[in-house]
Structure formats: structure tokens, C-alpha cells
Amino acid sequence: MKITALLVLKCNPDGSDPIILANASDVSSFGYFQRTGIREFIVFVGRTVAKRTSPGQRQSVQHEEYKVHSYNRNGLCALGFMDDHYPVRSSFSLLNQVLDEYQKSFGESWRTVQADVTQPWPYLTGALTKFQDPAEADKLMKIQRELDETKIILHKTIDSVLARGEKLDSLVEKSSDLSAASQMFYKQAKKSNQCCTML
Amino acid sequence: MPVKSAQSSYRDRTHEFLNVAEGLKKSLNSTSNGHSSSSKPEGLRSAASIQSEFNKRASKIGYGIHQTSQKLAKLTKLAKRTSVFDDPTVEIQELTAVIKQDITALNSAVVDLQLVCNSRNESGNISVDTTSHSTTVVDDLKNRLMSATKEFKEVLTMRTENLKVHENRRQLFSSTASRESTNPFVRQRPLASKPGASASTTTPPPWGNGSTSSSPLFPRKSMDGDTQPLLQQQHQQQHQQMVPLQDSYMQSRAEALQNVESTIHELSNIFTQLATMVSQQGELAIRIDENMDDTLGNVEGAQGQLLKYLNNISSNRWLMVKIFFVLVVFLMIFLFFVA
Numbered sequence: 459m460k461i462t463a464l465l466v467l468k469c470n471p472d473g474s475d476p477i478i479l480a481n482a483s484d485v486s487s488f489g490y491f492q493r494t495g496i497r498e499f500i501v502f503v504g505r506t507v508a509k510r511t512s513p514g515q516r517q518s519v520q521h522e523e524y525k526v527h528s529y530n531r532n533g534l535c536a537l538g539f540m541d542d543h544y545p546v547r548s549s550f551s552l553l554n555q556v557l558d559e560y561q562k563s564f565g566e567s568w569r570t571v572q573a574d575v576t577q578p579w580p581y582l583t584g585a586l587t588k589f590q591d592p593a594e595a596d597k598l599m600k601i602q603r604e605l606d607e608t609k610i611i612l613h614k615t616i617d618s619v620l621a622r623g624e625k626l627d628s629l630v631e632k633s634s635d636l637s638a639a640s641q642m643f644y645k646q647a648k649k650s651n652q653c654c655t656m657l
Numbered sequence: 658m659p660v661k662s663a664q665s666s667y668r669d670r671t672h673e674f675l676n677v678a679e680g681l682k683k684s685l686n687s688t689s690n691g692h693s694s695s696s697k698p699e700g701l702r703s704a705a706s707i708q709s710e711f712n713k714r715a716s717k718i719g720y721g722i723h724q725t726s727q728k729l730a731k732l733t734k735l736a737k738r739t740s741v742f743d744d745p746t747v748e749i750q751e752l753t754a755v756i757k758q759d760i761t762a763l764n765s766a767v768v769d770l771q772l773v774c775n776s777r778n779e780s781g782n783i784s785v786d787t788t789s790h791s792t793t794v795v796d797d798l799k800n801r802l803m804s805a806t807k808e809f810k811e812v813l814t815m816r817t818e819n820l821k822v823h824e825n826r827r828q829l830f831s832s833t834a835s836r837e838s839t840n841p842f843v844r845q846r847p848l849a850s851k852p853g854a855s856a857s858t859t860t861p862p863p864w865g866n867g868s869t870s871s872s873p874l875f876p877r878k879s880m881d882g883d884t885q886p887l888l889q890q891q892h893q894q895q896h897q898q899m900v901p902l903q904d905s906y907m908q909s910r911a912e913a914l915q916n917v918e919s920t921i922h923e924l925s926n927i928f929t930q931l932a933t934m935v936s937q938q939g940e941l942a943i944r945i946d947e948n949m950d951d952t953l954g955n956v957e958g959a960q961g962q963l964l965k966y967l968n969n970i971s972s973n974r975w976l977m978v979k980i981f982f983v984l985v986v987f988l989m990i991f992l993f994f995v996a
Binding site: 516546547550609612613615620622623627629630633634636637640641643644650651 | 909910913917921923924928934937938941942944951952955959960963
């Protein structure tokens with residue numbers, strides 16, 4: 459479950475090529491010589507997908523073994539290159555977060571950008587590493603996972619409580635036997651303590 | 658007792674009937690004898706009346722279980738025979754509600770019966786046979802109720818499966834605009850994926866021709882066409898495969914939220930059960946404590962007795978008294994025989 463790249467682009471409504479605002483990619487899984495090629499490929503595919511994503515729309519496109527998820531919000535488009543196992547919902551919530559963060563840090567200045575921005579945006583690279591685990595991005599998944607763990611723990615607790623109940627049952631029996639035996643003991647002692655039998 | 662004679666076929670209740678007849682005879686005899694030994698016939702009568710009361714209730718519960726199982730058989734027949742067109746949904750739902758009510762009422766009645774049986778077992782004056790008989794009766798009723806509940810559950814699952822199969826068939830034959838969109842396999846056709854204006858709000862399954870049985874199990878809720886895009890794209894130059902998402906984003910979120918909610922419900926159930934079990938076991942702990950206190954008291958008393966005994970034995974006072982008496986007796990005999 460890997461994210462290969464995250465991009466933020468500005469989409470023009472007139473249909474020209476989108477402009478890259480931020481780019482973070484993790485190409486370490488490829489050979490050294492393929493890396494630049496992969497980066498360009500990511501840029502190109504990202505531009506194409508973003509061009510065809512209309513504002514307010516979410517899309518997922520399958521390309522070879524990657525899924526490209528794109529979310530266009532009022533002309534600002536976020537893309538993620540993920541593999542097939544990454545849950546779709548988490549990827550979209552991740553893209554949401556990226557967009558929110560971008561708007562918070564850059565405000566509206568991105569609207570005036572005309573050429574590709576080449577400086578890296580540290581948040582995006584951090585996000586790329588942090589969100590390799592889909593549970594981080596998607597609170598719902600995290601909650602569901604924790605709830606499932608809690609349920610397992612509770613099942614074990616109930617099993618142990620049942621065992622405890624059985625042991626308590628046996629303890630009750632033993633203690634009642636013990637009290638009966640001690641009562642017999644007392645009676646015998648009292649009986650043998652009677653006077654006038656020592657004759 | 659006309660109710661008892663209408664029992665389910667295989668149970669032999671002559672033993673209970675004889676008990677009831679005996680009880681009635683005893684009560685008749687005691688009233689005719691006057692109030693001479695009032696306590697004894699009253700005791701007998703109360704025992705017999707409690708026994709007959711128990712039998713009456715047990716017979717009522719058995720009859721109720723029999724009726725419920727008959728209704729269940731009718732429900733099974735109805736659920737099995739559903740065809741696509743004339744679905745007796747209303748009757749089935751009514752019958753289900755009635756059966757559920759019956760089962761809950763029978764459940765509480767069986768619990769009451771068990772309480773009566775236990776309380777009667779606490780009070781003395783009864784034979785071992787009666788207790789074993791009443792416990793067997795209660796266990797039998799419980800088992801029958803449990804099997805009836807299981808059958809009910811099976812019928813309900815079968816009914817939901819039938820409903821699902823009908824949904825599939827309906828999907829296969831009718832293609833209304835609100836349900837299905839065009840065939841997702843026609844990739845090259847440019848579908849206008851206009852935001853907010855998409856005609857189909859639920860997305861069709863991406864694989865399989867038409868709708869096979871597995872895919873309609875995905876949630877097919879129709880959402881407001883706000884931001885629910887159909888996700889398809891065509892790109893002839895780029896050799897890209899299109900995978901339309903089987904559920905749109907909002908639907909999957911709604912599904913996840915529902916899952917979370919149901920998990921939380923289950924957790925709350927588990928917690929309540931846990932609390933019940935722990936409180937029940939708390940009583941057991943209290944009993945154990947009392948038993949141990951009794952034992953302690955008994956053992957201490959016994960120890961005191963033994964100490965007293967030891968004192969008595971180790972002291973010489975009694976011994977001297979006894980020797981003195983023996984000497985006196987010998988003296989008396991000696992004196993009487995010599996003098």
C-alpha cells in the first residue's frame with residue numbers, strides 16, 4: 459500500500475495544460491536510471507488527468523499498476539499516485555487534507571502562477587511519508603481499526619469472565635462443603651466434651 | 658383442565674394429570690373432614706396447589722410454544738413460496754411481528770416458571786421426584802422455545818436471501834434510469850461526466866456482464882446528485898484502462914460510518930453482557946464469603962470445645978473425685994459384708 463507521488467496543480471477552466479504547484483514523489487523503488495523517467499512520466503500523466511477532471515469532481519484512473527486519484531476543487535487540483543491496494547476513500551480524504559493545507563499556507567496566491575513551480579513544498583513530502591499507511595489519512599479507518607481491536611479484547615475478556623464464573627462456582631461448592639464439615643467437627647467436639655462419659 | 662388435553666402430540670403428561678387429580682382429591686377430603694388437623698391438610702393442599710399451579714403454567718407454556726411453531730411453519734411456507742410479482746410482504750411482516758411477540762412472551766413465562774419451580778424447591782415438604790420432575794419440565798420447555806427461536810431466525814435469513822435474489826432478477830430485467838447507467842464496458846464512448854448533472858447516481862459494477870449476483874450486494878442507495886460523479890474517462894491515445902469506481906466517494910464514506918456505528922452498538926451490547934455477568938458473579942463471591950465465615954465460626958467453636966476437653970482431661974480434680982467414690986463404694990461393701 460504505497461503512495462508513489464502527490465501533486466498539486468492549478469487547473470485552468472479553458473482546458474489548457476494544468477500548471478504544477480507542488481510535487482512530491484517517492485521513486486526510490488525504481489532503479490537509479492529510471493528515476494528521472496518516472497518523474498517525468500508522473501508529471502505528464504498528472505497533467506493529463508488533471509486536465510480532464512472538471513471542477514468539483516473526483517476521479518480515479520487506472521494506469522498499468524497504479525491508480526491515479528484526482529480531486530478538483532475550484533480549479534485547484536490534487537492528485538495522488540497510489541497502488542491498487544490503497545483504499546480509495548482514504549486517498550480522497552488525503553487529497554482533501556492536502557488541498558486544505560495548501561490553501562491555508564498559500565492562500566489564493568496560486569491563482570496567479572503561470573509557470574511550473576519547482577520548489578518543493580515540505581508539507582507535501584512529509585505527507586507522502588506519513589500517509590503511506592492509509593489509516594493515518596482516514597480517521598474513519600483508524601476508528602474502525604481501533605474498534606475492531608477493542609472488540610477482540612472484549613471477546614477475550616468475556617471468555618475469561620466465563621472461566622472466572624466457573625471457578626467461582628467450584629469455590630462455592632467447596633466452601634459449602636467446608637462449612638458443613640466444620641459444623642460436623644464442632645458437633646463432635648461438643649459431644650465428646652460432655653461430662654460423665656469418662657467413667 | 659381442557660387446556661392440558663390439547664397438548665402437542667408426543668409429550669406424555671399422565672404423570673402430571675395424576676398429581677393434579679390426587680391434589681384435588683386431597684383438598685376435597687380435607688374440606689370434608691373439617692378442620693381437625695388443619696395444618697397438615699393445608700400443608701398438603703398448598704403443596705398440591707402449588708404443584709397444580711406449576712402444571713397449569715407449564716401446560717399453558719407448552720401450548721403456546723406449539724401454537725408458535727405452527728405459525729412459524731406457516732411463515733416458512735410463505736417465505737419459501739415468494740415469486741417476483743405477488744410478494745406477500747405485508748402478511749409476512751405481520752406474521753413475523755406476531756411470532757416475535759409470542760416468543761418474547763413465552764420466554765418471560767418460562768423464566769417465571771423457573772422462578773416458581775426454584776422457590777418451591779426451597780420450601781421443604783417435597784420429594785426428590787417432584788423436584789426432578791419439575792426441573793425436567795422446565796428444561797424441556799426451555800429447549801423447545803430455543804429450537805423455535807432458531808427456526809424463526811433461519812426463516813428470517815431465508816427471507817432476506819430471497820429478497821436479494823428478487824432484487825437481482827429485477828435488475829436483470831428492468832433497466833430504469835434511476836438504477837443503472839450504461840454498460841461500463843463500453844469504454845470508448847465519451848460519457849459526459851458533468852458534475853452534478855449525472856443521470857445515474859449509483860454506479861454499476863465494473864466487471865461481469867450486466868449484474869451478476871455478487872455485485873448488487875454493494876450498497877445501492879441513491880444519493881442526491883450533488884457531487885456524485887460517475888467516474889469514467891476515455892483516453893484513446895494513452896492506453897489507459899478505466900476503472901469506474903464501484904461506489905462513489907460519498908457512498909463509501911456513508912458505508913464506513915454505518916459500519917462504525919454498528920460496531921459501536923455491538924460493543925455496547927458486549928459491555929452490558931459483561932456487566933451482567935460480573936454482577937451475577939458478585940453474588941457468588943458473597944455466598945463464598947458467607948460460607949467461609951460460617952466455617953470460621955464453626956472451627957473456632959470446635960477449637961474452644963477441644964481446649965475445654967483438654968483442660969478437663971489434664972486436670973486431676975475429676976480423677977480424685979472418682980477415686981474417692983470408688984474407695985467409698987469399696988468401704989461400704991466391705992463394711993456391709995464384714996459387719
